[in-house]
Amino acid sequence: MNFLEERIVKDGFVRPGNILKVDSFLNHQIDVSLMEEMGREFRRRFEGKGINKVLTIESSGIAIACFAAREFGVPLVFAKKSKSLNIDADTYTAEVESFTHKNTNTVIVSKKFLSPEDKVLIIDDFLANGCALKGLISIVEAAGASVEGIGIAIEKGHQQGGKMIREMGYDLCSLAIVESMDAESGEIVFRE
Ligand code: 5GP
Helix, strand or coil: CCHHHHHHHHHCEEECCCEEECCCCCCCCCCHHHHHHHHHHHHHHHCCCCCCEEEEECCCHHHHHHHHHHHHCCCEEEEEEECCCCCCCCEEEEEEECCCCCCEEEEEEEHHHCCCCCEEEEEEEEECCCHHHHHHHHHHHHCCCEEEEEEEEEEECCCCHHHHHHHCCCCEEEEEEEEEECCCCCCEEECC
């Protein structure tokens, strides 16, 4: 098991409804050293790809993405979940269905912060059905920038998102891939 898998087994909880709770180190309280280690891992994995921008979506991706951006020495941009109906014309937007909240958000990125020269590393905390990633990818492509890589902390491999994103040809790296998890026994099995 790698450092993240070990931490998930130690402090994660499986909740009914196919939810893995990791709020003691990732989604509410944040273990900053763990974020730093993830940032280093993403740099190792995507080094040489000319990354000049990191993109994530608020809110839980931001902490991990910060450390990835620091490793590459590049800015981090996060897509905002817009509450306003009056969306600024100078933004790229995408509709993202939330797996955990069961609602749809319009997410926005200002056109000032993405341009055709950008080689983007997309980072997020979880990959489930892939809606968040599809939204972020569409924003990068609308800006004429390129998605050079996608780094995920925890992929739920029994859901379709990872397969879909790999089949689309993106270079996806998930630090921990949960193959199965059981809310009753609490057992979590990782992909080899
Ligand atoms: P997707 O868009 O791939 O279906 O879901 C990804 C988003 O849903 C992530 O950004 C994350 O916030 C949330 N998410 C999906 N599954 C889980 C889960 O099992 N646990 C937690 N804590 N968040 C999840």
